[in-house]
Amino acid sequence: MVKTASTMLPLGTTAPDFSLPNVDGSTVSLSDYAGKPLLVIFMCNHCPFVVHLREALAAFGDEYQAKGLAVVGISSNDVENYPQDGPEEMKAEAASAGYQFAYLYDADQAAAKAYKAACTPDFFLFDADHALVYRGQYDSSRPGNDVAITGEDLKAACDAVLAGAEVPPEQKPSIGCNIKWKAGSEPEYFTGQPAV
Numbered sequence: 001m002v003k004t005a006s007t008m009l010p011l012g013t014t015a016p017d018f019s020l021p022n023v024d025g026s027t028v029s030l031s032d033y034a035g036k037p038l039l040v041i042f043m044c045n046h047c048p049f050v051v052h053l054r055e056a057l058a059a060f061g062d063e064y065q066a067k068g069l070a071v072v073g074i075s076s077n078d079v080e081n082y083p084q085d086g087p088e089e090m091k092a093e094a095a096s097a098g099y100q101f102a103y104l105y106d107a108d109q110a111a112a113k114a115y116k117a118a119c120t121p122d123f124f125l126f127d128a129d130h131a132l133v134y135r136g137q138y139d140s141s142r143p144g145n146d147v148a149i150t151g152e153d154l155k156a157a158c159d160a161v162l163a164g165a166e167v168p169p170e171q172k173p174s175i176g177c178n179i180k181w182k183a184g185s186e187p188e189y190f191t192g193q194p195a196v
Contacts, residue, residue: 004119006135006173007189015040015130016114020074020104023091028102030130033070037161039154040124042117042179044075044085045093049176050120052143057121058098060151064158071101076112077120077180085180112179113187119176125157125167133161136171 015038019029030038041057043050050057061071079086087105094103106112115124125134134157141147153172160167181190 003175004178005175006122006137007116007118008171008173009116009124009132009135011132011135011169013132015124015126015132016111018074018104018106018111018114020106020111021087023087023094023103023105028072028104033072033130035128036068036070037128037158038070038072038126038130039064039158040115040126041071041073042076042112042115042120042122042124043073044077044082044120044177044180045089046082046084047120047177048143052141053121053138053149054097056138056149056151058100060155061099061101064155064162065101067158067162069158069162073099073101073103074106074111074117075103076106076109076117078109078182079107080182082180109179109182109185116187116189117179118190119174119178121176122174122179123154125154125161127161133157133167134171135174137174140172142175 017030022028065071075085077085127133138154139150139152141149157167
């Protein structure tokens with residue numbers, strides 16, 4: 001299990017566009033969320049770091065969507081080598097986990113590259129103008145470290161956005177499994193090196 005850290009995309013970055021198939025068969029685009037704060041989560045079915053947060057992410061999605069935050073999950077893994085992350089498996093996982101947010105399939109990995117996503121999970125929070133205000137960890141809990149899952153880091157950022165307040169710029173990167181890039185198409189920002 002190689003631990004990879006977020007690239008920490010510069011704050012203020014405008015949300016890159018996407019238009020991707022959802023597990024319910026619809027197509028979901030960035031423009032669907034115009035004027036709404038938006039959380040984009042790069043995630044997948046099998047990663048131990050995502051599995052660790054699975055129940056918490058479902059509960060988080062329910063709580064914060066009810067507060068007015070749009071939430072989108074995107075899976076960008078190479079399904080040729082990781083078939084457990086394919087579209088049908090995503091559909092089953094969304095139902096099993098109780099994800100009520102859109103769970104999108106990034107077949108050509110273009111969305112992951114546009115966001116400079118590096119790991120699963122990788123969180124990108126945008127304000128209502130779709131400017132990046134938070135990229136970092138859910139909280140300090142990791143598989144096996146015995147730290148309680150609270151979501152305190154991400155929730156504090158989301159609460160600030162929803163209240164129209166500033167999100168503090170001191171942010172800790174998310175840590176997870178690297179996105180499984182298709183052979184020969186690894187982005188220039190991906191070093192393949194474990195996070196320190």
